[in-house]
Amino acid sequence: MTPPAAGPAAGPDSGPAFVAVDWGTTNRRCFHVAADGSVIARTSDDRGILSVDDFPAEVAALRRDAGDAPLLLCGMVGSNRGWIDVPYAEAPADIAAIVAGIVRPQPGIAIVPGVVQRDELRPDIMRGEEVQILGALALKLVGDGLVCHPGTHTKWIELEGGCMMRLRTVMTGDLLAALKAKSILSDLLAHEPAADAVFLDGVDQTLEGGDLTAELFGARARVVTGQMSAADAASRISGLLIGSDLRAGLGRGRSDVVPLIGARPLCERFALALERAGRESVVIDGETAFVAGARAIMAAMGTA
Amino acid sequence: MTPPAAGPAAGPDSGPAFVAVDWGTTNRRCFHVAADGSVIARTSDDRGILSVDDFPAEVAALRRDAGDAPLLLCGMVGSNRGWIDVPYAEAPADIAAIVAGIVRPQPGIAIVPGVVQRDELRPDIMRGEEVQILGALALKLVGDGLVCHPGTHTKWIELEGGCMMRLRTVMTGDLLAALKAKSILSDLLAHEPAADAVFLDGVDQTLEGGDLTAELFGARARVVTGQMSAADAASRISGLLIGSDLRAGLGRGRSDVVPLIGARPLCERFALALERAGRESVVIDGETAFVAGARAIMAAMGTA
Numbered sequence: 001m002t003p004p005a006a007g008p009a010a011g012p013d014s015g016p017a018f019v020a021v022d023w024g025t026t027n028r029r030c031f032h033v034a035a036d037g038s039v040i041a042r043t044s045d046d047r048g049i050l051s052v053d054d055f056p057a058e059v060a061a062l063r064r065d066a067g068d069a070p071l072l073l074c075g076m077v078g079s080n081r082g083w084i085d086v087p088y089a090e091a092p093a094d095i096a097a098i099v100a101g102i103v104r105p106q107p108g109i110a111i112v113p114g115v116v117q118r119d120e121l122r123p124d125i126m127r128g129e130e131v132q133i134l135g136a137l138a139l140k141l142v143g144d145g146l147v148c149h150p151g152t153h154t155k156w157i158e159l160e161g162g163c164m165m166r167l168r169t170v171m172t173g174d175l176l177a178a179l180k181a182k183s184i185l186s187d188l189l190a191h192e193p194a195a196d197a198v199f200l201d202g203v204d205q206t207l208e209g210g211d212l213t214a215e216l217f218g219a220r221a222r223v224v225t226g227q228m229s230a231a232d233a234a235s236r237i238s239g240l241l242i243g244s245d246l247r248a249g250l251g252r253g254r255s256d257v258v259p260l261i262g263a264r265p266l267c268e269r270f271a272l273a274l275e276r277a278g279r280e281s282v283v284i285d286g287e288t289a290f291v292a293g294a295r296a297i298m299a300a301m302g303t304a
Numbered sequence: 305m306t307p308p309a310a311g312p313a314a315g316p317d318s319g320p321a322f323v324a325v326d327w328g329t330t331n332r333r334c335f336h337v338a339a340d341g342s343v344i345a346r347t348s349d350d351r352g353i354l355s356v357d358d359f360p361a362e363v364a365a366l367r368r369d370a371g372d373a374p375l376l377l378c379g380m381v382g383s384n385r386g387w388i389d390v391p392y393a394e395a396p397a398d399i400a401a402i403v404a405g406i407v408r409p410q411p412g413i414a415i416v417p418g419v420v421q422r423d424e425l426r427p428d429i430m431r432g433e434e435v436q437i438l439g440a441l442a443l444k445l446v447g448d449g450l451v452c453h454p455g456t457h458t459k460w461i462e463l464e465g466g467c468m469m470r471l472r473t474v475m476t477g478d479l480l481a482a483l484k485a486k487s488i489l490s491d492l493l494a495h496e497p498a499a500d501a502v503f504l505d506g507v508d509q510t511l512e513g514g515d516l517t518a519e520l521f522g523a524r525a526r527v528v529t530g531q532m533s534a535a536d537a538a539s540r541i542s543g544l545l546i547g548s549d550l551r552a553g554l555g556r557g558r559s560d561v562v563p564l565i566g567a568r569p570l571c572e573r574f575a576l577a578l579e580r581a582g583r584e585s586v587v588i589d590g591e592t593a594f595v596a597g598a599r600a601i602m603a604a605m606g607t608a
Contacts, residue, residue, distance in 0.1 A: 178482040211552030217473040217475045
């Protein structure tokens, strides 16, 4: 098997050295990375794994777009619902463990494994976020301690010596979307939540142990009793969910500063919420971290 | 305004003395009640308020079916999404407060108000369950202490001296339906949850303060890691949600025995869960309680 290495002959004008694909459930983002590490092109579409039937054809098209540069495929494409079910690397996992778990279905194509935490009481999994974590490590933006990747399924990862030690998933965004699609809260959630005092009150409520499933209904009761507008109720619900997320994710972790990796608007909501928990935070752009992680993996593969 | 009173001339063979309608969001149940209190006919259909456009026509049809006996309309039909928005009675509320809040849009038709708890920190509302509570009180099946009405929106009601003192709503069934309709847990929730040891493990987890939104994802992680079957995961998720419900609803209440009012299968799940919290329970049939409550209200109206 030939590892897809960054071709040493590839200069900045001769097309990408490799293409990194963040291939999720509903979306797909491709980054054409030059030999010097710069991103020379990026595309984003809705060809997530759930809308793809013919993966070999889809991958062949990606390779043509890439001018035959190697492809590094990351995320749910490597799941049992994707192209090839790539076994998870086991936590604790560092970059060597991730690289060791890579599957190469064709020359020039590599699929990155996710990480599994085999634990009787707290089993957990991730697939995709590990690349961003490795990127943040490579960029020295994170060190030992807790890192948070907010999202549909927020991931909290404990790092130690460059190793992903423990993880915990909280299904915050998924729960919000489900409530928005079909529940007594749907109407309220048609409003865009603000990041204001009402939001922070919601954060406090669940961060301090308030009962989420009762407090969620309480947002509606506030509207019915005239205590709160529907728009404010949406902000409160967002706060309740993010406060719950923090309570589950921070656990007994003692990190004073929690790096947040992801899209800026959501990370900023989490940063505000973390302040209520007495934690500082830094926001790390998810795309930057992804590209850095992909480069680190390609480099490690080249030397493996 | 003429209160719809049980016609004294109505014998068991001459049609109902009155018709009580439990008119909810998605379903409607009608009980034709004879002068002696027996139910001589019952119907159930899906003409909940969300599928009715012309309430006057719908009500006229009900009256024809009732042989012009008075109608007692209960539940969401009296909400801002129903026929007429009937103001809530304020907690603490007893049967006199409920009767005082009844609205009579036409002779022979009465709409029962719900109950609102105006409270800065814990506002709450109910509309429909109060009739069943009054019925359970009339039947002397409940006394002072906590009563639980499990469901889409579980209601926990504190009773004292025949008065509904405090209420708390937990959106357990609504949340389960939302997760089933659209979330990473959808596939798992296609399985019917059992009421077994796996279910009770889930109950314990959240009853003891486990983080619901993380534990929910943990049910999926157990399936992915091969620790648990998809069917067992459905049972665990049901347990996690009901454990959360109990934690929110039991609060600091010290009732040793918690009456459960509603449909038997769901009440029995709650009864098993309550055992884990060291509480006994008795199950009170929801329809029996509803008819008894409607009779008590009609009687109180007649003497008002």
